[in-house]
Amino acid sequence: MRLLSIYVHRFLPISLALSISLLVGGLLAFVAGESPIVVFRTLLLDTLGSLDSIAYVLFNATPLIFTGLAVAIGFRAGLFNIGCEGQLYVGAFATAWTALAFSWLPAPLLMLVTIVSAMLAGGIWGAIPGWLKARFGAHEVINTIMMNFIAVASVDYLVLNFLKEPGQMISQTAKIPEGIRFPRLSSFLDFLPQSHPLEISFILALLVACLLFLFLNRSVWGYEIRMMGLNPEAAIRAGISESRTLVFSMGLSGAIAALVGVWDVLGYHYRFVSGFTSGWGFLGIAVALLAKNHPLGVIFAACFFGLLSKGALDLELFTAVPREIVLIIESLAILFLIVSERVLLRDRETRG
Amino acid sequence: MPLLETRHIVKRYGAVLANQDVHFILQPGTVHALVGQNGAGKTTLMNILYGMIQPDEGEILIDGEKVQFHTPRDALTHGLGMVHQHFMLIPPFSALENVVLGSEPRHLGLLDRKRATRQIRDIMDTWRLNLDLDVPVEDLSVGMRQRVEILRLLYQGAEILILDEPTAVLAPPEIEGLFSILRSLCSRGKSVIFISHKLKEVFEIAEVISVMRDGQIVATIDSDQASREEIAAWMVGEDGDRRSQHESKSSAGPSKNSLSISPDDVPPLLSLRSLSYREHGVPQLDGVDLTLHRGEILGIAGVEGNGQQALVDVLLGIRQADSGEIRVHGQPISRPCPRMMRDLGMAYIPADRQREGSSLASSIEENFLLGRQHQYSRYGVLLTQALSEEVAHQLDRYEIQAAHPNIPMQSLSGGNQQKLIIARELASEPAWILAVHPTRGLDIHAAEFVHSQLREWRDRDSAVLLISSDLDELLKLSDRIAVMYRGKFIRLFDAAATSEYELGRWMLGPPTY
Ligand SMILES: Nc1ncnc2c1ncn2[C@@H]1O[C@H](COP(=O)(O)OP(=O)(O)OP(=O)(O)O)[C@@H](O)[C@H]1O
Ligand SMILES: [Mg+2]
Numbered sequence: 001m002r003l004l005s006i007y008v009h010r011f012l013p014i015s016l017a018l019s020i021s022l023l024v025g026g027l028l029a030f031v032a033g034e035s036p037i038v039v040f041r042t043l044l045l046d047t048l049g050s051l052d053s054i055a056y057v058l059f060n061a062t063p064l065i066f067t068g069l070a071v072a073i074g075f076r077a078g079l080f081n082i083g084c085e086g087q088l089y090v091g092a093f094a095t096a097w098t099a100l101a102f103s104w105l106p107a108p109l110l111m112l113v114t115i116v117s118a119m120l121a122g123g124i125w126g127a128i129p130g131w132l133k134a135r136f137g138a139h140e141v142i143n144t145i146m147m148n149f150i151a152v153a154s155v156d157y158l159v160l161n162f163l164k165e166p167g168q169m170i171s172q173t174a175k176i177p178e179g180i181r182f183p184r185l186s187s188f189l190d191f192l193p194q195s196h197p198l199e200i201s202f203i204l205a206l207l208v209a210c211l212l213f214l215f216l217n218r219s220v221w222g223y224e225i226r227m228m229g230l231n232p233e234a235a236i237r238a239g240i241s242e243s244r245t246l247v248f249s250m251g252l253s254g255a256i257a258a259l260v261g262v263w264d265v266l267g268y269h270y271r272f273v274s275g276f277t278s279g280w281g282f283l284g285i286a287v288a289l290l291a292k293n294h295p296l297g298v299i300f301a302a303c304f305f306g307l308l309s310k311g312a313l314d315l316e317l318f319t320a321v322p323r324e325i326v327l328i329i330e331s332l333a334i335l336f337l338i339v340s341e342r343v344l345l346r347d348r349e350t351r352g
Numbered sequence: 353m354p355l356l357e358t359r360h361i362v363k364r365y366g367a368v369l370a371n372q373d374v375h376f377i378l379q380p381g382t383v384h385a386l387v388g389q390n391g392a393g394k395t396t397l398m399n400i401l402y403g404m405i406q407p408d409e410g411e412i413l414i415d416g417e418k419v420q421f422h423t424p425r426d427a428l429t430h431g432l433g434m435v436h437q438h439f440m441l442i443p444p445f446s447a448l449e450n451v452v453l454g455s456e457p458r459h460l461g462l463l464d465r466k467r468a469t470r471q472i473r474d475i476m477d478t479w480r481l482n483l484d485l486d487v488p489v490e491d492l493s494v495g496m497r498q499r500v501e502i503l504r505l506l507y508q509g510a511e512i513l514i515l516d517e518p519t520a521v522l523a524p525p526e527i528e529g530l531f532s533i534l535r536s537l538c539s540r541g542k543s544v545i546f547i548s549h550k551l552k553e554v555f556e557i558a559e560v561i562s563v564m565r566d567g568q569i570v571a572t573i574d575s576d577q578a579s580r581e582e583i584a585a586w587m588v589g590e591d592g593d594r595r596s597q598h599e600s601k602s603s604a605g606p607s608k609n610s611l612s613i614s615p616d617d618v619p620p621l622l623s624l625r626s627l628s629y630r631e632h633g634v635p636q637l638d639g640v641d642l643t644l645h646r647g648e649i650l651g652i653a654g655v656e657g658n659g660q661q662a663l664v665d666v667l668l669g670i671r672q673a674d675s676g677e678i679r680v681h682g683q684p685i686s687r688p689c690p691r692m693m694r695d696l697g698m699a700y701i702p703a704d705r706q707r708e709g710s711s712l713a714s715s716i717e718e719n720f721l722l723g724r725q726h727q728y729s730r731y732g733v734l735l736t737q738a739l740s741e742e743v744a745h746q747l748d749r750y751e752i753q754a755a756h757p758n759i760p761m762q763s764l765s766g767g768n769q770q771k772l773i774i775a776r777e778l779a780s781e782p783a784w785i786l787a788v789h790p791t792r793g794l795d796i797h798a799a800e801f802v803h804s805q806l807r808e809w810r811d812r813d814s815a816v817l818l819i820s821s822d823l824d825e826l827l828k829l830s831d832r833i834a835v836m837y838r839g840k841f842i843r844l845f846d847a848a849a850t851s852e853y854e855l856g857r858w859m860l861g862p863p864t865y
Binding site for chain 2: 218219220221223224226227230231233234235236237238239240241
């Protein structure tokens with residue numbers, strides 16, 4: 001009975017939303033002059049058809065897990081963090097700078113130091129809007145957006161003027177030491193080709209999601225964050241400090257977003273490259289919405305988005321439909337999720 | 353022919369039968385009271401009548417015709433309107449705007465203020481219902497907000513008005529005001545369904561009384577043919593014996609004589625010296641002096657809006673007094689905050705259990721944890737096992753009807769929500785208890801139990817600051833009663849030597865003899 005009700009509340013709306021959005025996507029493909037069957041085959045079967053391409057899906061999902069978690073924790077505290085883009089940018093810069101400036105440290109220690117410094121940088125970057133809200137009541141949406149611009153502008157300035165690799169046209173730093181680059185999973189898993197970019201960050205992302213789940217549900221601070229998000233008035237009256245919760249949850253959010261920077265610098269480019277981000281911070285909002293801010297749900301939502309973006313490439317290569325159809329499916333999924341919840345869970349009366 | 357009739361209404365929530373086979377008949381032009389213990393199914397039935405929820409089985413007939421309500425709007429078009437216990441008004445809008453909201457008379461697409469005012473004035477004259485239409489609702493007292501709600505229903509053409517525990521939030525004079533409105537409504541053919549836990553009120557206003565128990569209507573009697581004892585007996589039913597035993601056991605114990613002041617060398621638990629607080633330039637607290645000793649219950653009487661809310665908030669530390677001094681255990685507190693006050697031994701029963709005391713979407717266990725999360729943790733990790741055991745124990749002790757400790761708070765009945773919050777606050781071994789309308793929404797039996805708990809804490813040398821709009825309750829529980837008027841305590845009574853009448857007079861300001 002309880003299982004059934006959990007199913008109805010949690011999974012039914014999501015599965016409905018996903019199937020309907022895919023169906024509508026198929027319909028649109030038909031209108032665009034392509035057989036829906038072909039589209040689905042490319043989008044789903046081909047993408048999930050080989051271990052190799054599944055691994056690509058996971059690779060795509062990795063940054064989205066981080067930003068999805070970052071946005072979700074903000075939402076849980078009742079805050080809308082639109083600043084992940086800036087936080088991950090600052091995080092990436094901190095990673096590269098630490099890795100280059102302390103390159104004399106032994107590799108394992110250096111790896112740890114870079115990760116910590118990235119999380120600190122992103123955390124502080126996130127905590128500032130939190131503090132501004134606690135201190136002056138300034139709305140976090142505006143401030144996190146502003147902080148995005150500040151982050152990109154100042155990091156690019158620093159890289160261009162102080163850290164640019166000499167003799168290069170592109171604004172990027174020198175490569176980081178070999179010893180602290182994240183190992184690719186292909187070196188453990190024989191079925192992946194040597195060049196496959198999936199590396200241990202994905203495992204790290206899963207770990208962070210699980211830790212965050214435990215943190216939210218099993219720790220005092222996680223409980224306080226949730227209560228502040230659910231009913232601030234009651235939380236404050238119960239003795240939970242509003243300003244501390246604001247600053248802390250935004251800081252945590254920023255620190256997790258910064259891991260995207262670590263992923264890119266230590267795991268993919270092996271250096272800081274200006275403009276490396278492709279909107280993961282904003283996609284993270286969609287991921288968190290689809291996951292209903294559940295840390296473990298974020299993993300699946302991120303994989304769904306990862307699948308679609310892998311599929312988008314293939315669609316463009318192999319069919320006549322434009323890749324934008326994937327964007328439509330993504331947006332529809334969220335729209336339908338919201339609607340189907342309304343419809344399915346309507347029996348929510350006020351109690352007296 | 354009955355105006356409204358329900359047949360075989362059944363509503364299940366999982367294994368819980370909130371309504372089972374309910375037959376309810378409402379005659380035109382009557383005030384029909386619905387009474388029953390917490391969790392009996394009253395609100396569920398009313399929500400069904402109002403189209404908020406759909407019954408699993410059964411039918412509703414209006415004037416003998418079968419109807420089906422999918423939304424409250426459907427119910428309204430059939431002349432059925434409901435005032436919820438938690439008002440659904442928009443605070444910054446004026447009373448007028450709130451009344452016409454959703455069915456505004458328009459002129460060129462804009463609100464036709466003149467016509468609206470005229471229409472509403474007509475209604476107000478017809479029903480002798482006074483109200484200042486231009487004031488924003490947030491500046492109105494609770495009693496006045498209730499009038500806005502009633503006016504809104506009348507404006508939308510309601511013939512049947514459902515009022516779910518309307519008097520719980522009102523002070524005695526406001527209750528009188530409400531009753532005279534209800535009488536005038538009924539004398540002109542409208543009907544009212546009235547839910548209350550106070551049998552005194554029920555007998556005063558209702559012509560017919562229906563008693564609900566365990567989801568069924570077990571009796572419907574004309575009020576002049578029944579006695580209070582009879583109704584009370586119907587409400588408890590066969591469990592009556594078990595419950596009264598429980599009650600006598602819990603209220604037994606050393607009774608403490610009132611007004612025994614602690615020895616001089618023991619500082620009072622709480623003392624306030626000329627505490628003042630202004631909001632938007634308006635004084636809310638105007639030099640409040642108060643001393644709360646160990647082993648006493650100090651009642652605060654007053655018409656709502658005379659500074660009680662500010663006093664509570666300043667004591668909690670969510671607003672800071674402009675001047676004056678707060679001492680706890682003799683120590684001055686310079687910048688109080690809720691966490692600090694709680695650590696100093698305060699328990700707090702808020703006036704509004706939903707807004708100020710709980711998270712409706714969270715489970716019972718999580719709500720029980722609120723404010724006590726540090727006690728139930730080690731190294732920052734929650735002790736879920738210990739919590740579950742304590743919750744199970746308290747659910748049993750307070751007879752809170754819950755299918756499972758993991759169901760969300762919002763699926764508890766109003767009274768059971770209140771019991772849970774009291775259980776949570778009193779389980780924390782408080783040094784003193786700030787109780788604001790602690791028995792709001794509780795049935796007689798549960799209110800009795802909470803009273804006995806408060807007395808027990810007093811007898812164990814804690815203290816209670818009791819703010820209540822229920823004079824009976826104040827007189828029954830308190831050792832001393834202070835009357836609050838315009839942000840000041842204007843009179844301090846020995847509870848044994850005063851009366852409801854005297855308190856009532858002082859509540860309206862210092863009497864001019
Ligand atoms: N949404 C829901 N989910 C689960 N159980 C519910 C839900 N709504 C009501 N119930 C259960 O139905 C029963 C009747 O509740 P109802 O609110 O109608 O009681 P009531 O008579 O209004 O009580 P009170 O006097 O305390 O307000 C309760 O046991 C309650 O727990
Ligand atoms: Mg109720």
